[in-house]
Amino acid sequence: MSRLHDMGGRFGDGAVEPEAEDIKFHADWHPRALALTVATGAVGAFNLDMSRHARESLSPKDYMRFSYYEKWLGGLANVLTQTGVITREELAGSVDPAPSPLSPRKLTADRVAGVLAKGGPVERPSNVAPAFVAGDTVIARKFAENADVSGGHTRLPSYAAGARGRILRLHGSHVFPDSNAHGGGEAPEPLYAVVFAAAELWAHPEHPNDEVVVDMWQSYLTAAP
Amino acid sequence: MPHDHASHDDPHALLPSDPALRVKALETLLTKKGLIDPAALDEIIDTYENKIGPRNGARVVARAWSNPAFHDALMKDATSVVADLGFYGRQGEHMVAVVNTDTVHNMVVCTLCSCYPWPLLGIPPGWYKSDAYRARVVREPRKVLAEFGVVLPDDTAVRVWDSTAEMRYLVIPQRPAGTEGMDEEALMALVSRDSMIGTGLAGRP
Structure with missing residues (x-):
């Protein structure tokens, strides 16, 4: 357990509150926060993994007290500053904003439909050969932490760290977030769906036949002895 | 005015404390820097408020129920099959369909953030993004299901x-009994958003 966003399996949260399908947002500023984040991302100053890492690196105090879209705003302001797109002085409003050299890449209204429809696929050719096939037994890395960068980004949830699972399917090779979030390049490698028995993850599983499937990059896995 | 962030000096703490003003301040700044077109924001909001939502996924489910060849193709390569229906894009570049049966009930979560198939279901509901769902559904899915009014047989x-x-x-819920002969439009009406996340079942005709 390294950061608060890694909350799978945590005790103590209350009931889940279902809501009707037509409720999209819960405050007038929510859609604006979403759109602002999407539009800024389209400029290409940072990648998806940097953006996620920025949200997940909010201080524990902020992460817990912020509502969902406040986390987005906090992450956005931080990553824009860290990448030098904006300055602290501009954020604070103490200086007049300087025009950005990235402005030619601004997402204009006429390009929105095309950009949203195009998305940002992350499947890539890779020179890392798949080491596992469906049915293989594997062990997830002991530490749910980035192997190269202390406190760095990872998509290995702590509840599955060290657990024994079985390869369900190979998803192809995908951009490796643990590298891509830290300027290490896309470093694509095989990505698998790995299935874990609930009893492998929890001391008191609800039902002996229940399972959890986690998408895991090859670097997170070793062959079970 | 900076908000109460005595514990650290993260850049976001320089923004106003009221979240609505925070959005406005950031939008104004990015507009002045030439990085944001406010009209583009309106367009993005219109897309996710009015154009992309769970009826897309419901069409995929209804077609999978009524067309075995489509079902098989969907299970082999969901991404290209749903893209052929026009459902592709941001947060849905790589899709997998999972089928509920008498013996397996599938549910979807993103414990680390809130990943969700936007082109098929729109933006995620509040509960999907909540701490309670993210924390609990991997450990106690049946208690969470009960909060949605769903109780599964013990052998599922x-x-x-x-x-x-x-x-x-995308979860393909079980086709309800008594729907033989219903066309795709009628079947779609039985497919709720929650049934495609796995916190619900398809409706009865």
Whole structure:
């Protein structure tokens, strides 16, 4: 357990509150926060993994007290500053904003439909050969932490760290977030769906036949002895 | 005025404390820097408020129920099959369909953030993004299901898919009894958003 966003399996949260399908947002500023984040991302100053890492690196105090879209705003302001797109002085409003050299890449209204429809696929050719096939037994890395960068980004949830699972399917090779979030390049490698028995993850599983499937990059896995 | 952030000096703490003003301040700044077109923001909001939502996924489910060849193709390569229906794009570049049966009930979560198949279901509901759902559904899926009014038979296993990567999962709920002969439009009406996340079942005709 390294950061608060890694909350799978945590005790103590209350009931889940279902809501009707037509409720999209819960405050007038929510859609604006979403759109602002999407539009800024389209400029290409940072990648998806940097953006996620920025949200997940909010201080524990902020992460817990912020509502969902406040986390987005906090992450956005931080990553824009860290990448030098904006300055602290501009954020604070103490200086007049300087025009950005990235402005030619601004997402204009006429390009929105095309950009949203195009998305940002992350499947890539890779020179890392798949080491596992469906049915293989594997062990997830002991530490749910980035192997190269202390406190760095990872998509290995702590509840599955060290657990024994079985390869369900190979998803192809995908951009490796643990590298891509830290300027290490896309470093694509095989990505698998790995299935874990609930009893492998929890001391008191609800039902002996229940399972959890986690998408895991090859670097997170070793062959079970 | 900076808000109460005595504990650290993160850049975001320089923004106003009221979240509505925070959005406005950031939008104004980015507009002045030439990085944001406010009209583009309106367009993005219109897309996710009015154009992309769970009826897309319902069409996929209804077609999978009524067309075995479509079902088989969907199971082999959901991404290209749903893209052929026009459902592709941001947060849905890599899709996998998982089918509920008498013996397996699938549910989807993203414990680390809130990954969700936007082109098929729109933006995620509040509860999907909540701490309670993210924390609990991997450990106690049946208690969570009960909060949605769903109780599974004891011989049905629950398989929870944690979307930690860019794969996006669509649950194909079981086709309800008594729907033989119904056309795609009528079947679609039985497919709720929650049934495609796995916190609900398809409706009865």
